[in-house]
Amino acid sequence: MSSPLPAAARLAWWGTAWLRGHVVADLVVDAVVDDQATHAIAGLATLGLGGDPTETLLGGLARLRVEGADTIGAAFGVEGDPVGLGGPPAFNAAALEAGEAVVVSGPRMTPLPGGSHVLGLVPVVVGAATTWVASPAARRQLPDVGEADRALRAALPVTAEVLARLEVARWRPEVADRLMNLRHRDPVTAPPGVPARCVELAARGLQALEIVELALEDDGGAISAQEASARAEALRPLARAARHALVASCSPEVWPPW
Structure with missing residues (x-):
């Protein structure tokens, strides 16, 4: 059955649960992929995190866990109300265009180019395939x-x-x-x-x-x-x-x- 949750919400919940050891890998794939044929993560190698230019969903999450990530949070900003987004402008613009994004962080997260300890992932959907494109992000102010x-x-x-x-x-x-x-x-x-x-x-x-x-x-x-x-x-x-x-x-x- 298809989940009513947007893709960013599914990745935030189930990705965080896997990073923290609460669920096994197969459950993450089943929950996040939902009715889409494939999900992948691209751009980690460009940011100095190693691996291939495009990783499978689990391959990308595993690489992020090695780099110290333990938290994935969702953002659903719109023009005039960028809730969940903390910058920089390039990441915010891509997230606003997509209508959703996630922010990956952790207390021991490896710094990215420019010194950021926060990674942003924006979904790009082509047909039945979703690719989460990585870029540096910033810590955000969130609603309680x-x-x-x-x-x-x-x-x-x-x-x-x-x-x-x-x-x-x-x-x-x-x-x-x-x-x-x-x-x-x-x-x-x-x-x-x-x-x-x-x-x-x-x-x-x-x-x-x-x-x-x-x-x-x-x-x-x-x-x-x-x-x-x-x-x-x-x-x-x-x-x-x-x-x-x-x-x-x-x-x-x-x-x-x-």
Whole structure:
């Protein structure tokens, strides 16, 4: 079954679990690859970490573990809200274009060219193949899990009220159904080591993003440009809260103790 989690979230959870010895290699491949045919990691050799120009997913992770990595965190930044990204500009630009990325770190991580102890991986998808391209990154400021949780809980009722005033249910009844049944969420499978609170927060973040996606559909031009603009503005806080929830829940740097 396909996972509802984005690729960066799957790599962050399962890659971290493998680096820390919580799961075996086969489980990582099954979880991260999901419905894609192949996943690979490219660019480690260019950064002085050895190996081939392009490694298999496990080969690349093994090389990173040898270099001292023990943490993989996700980023889901967008223009104007680069949450989970700490730079440099080249990495941020690639991550924003892809819509997701991961940041690899560890207390004994081998320094990269320029002195960075943090590595960024951005997914490049061609057909059924995903290649995670490596480049130097920087440490990032992250939303606290509790803060992200509270922000998401606060954004949902406010957004629901505004959407009701805009009569979104008239055009998108699925949105009303989702908002009336927030307790029903797609199950999210996590490896050992991910706090239960973060698993639950990730599931709610994904649910909120689904609501945003459904509500933003243009209905074949059934609404005016003014109505579409008002709807997009109403959904912006919920989309932001959902992305922050996903970043916090998929960033081991800010997880509560397991």
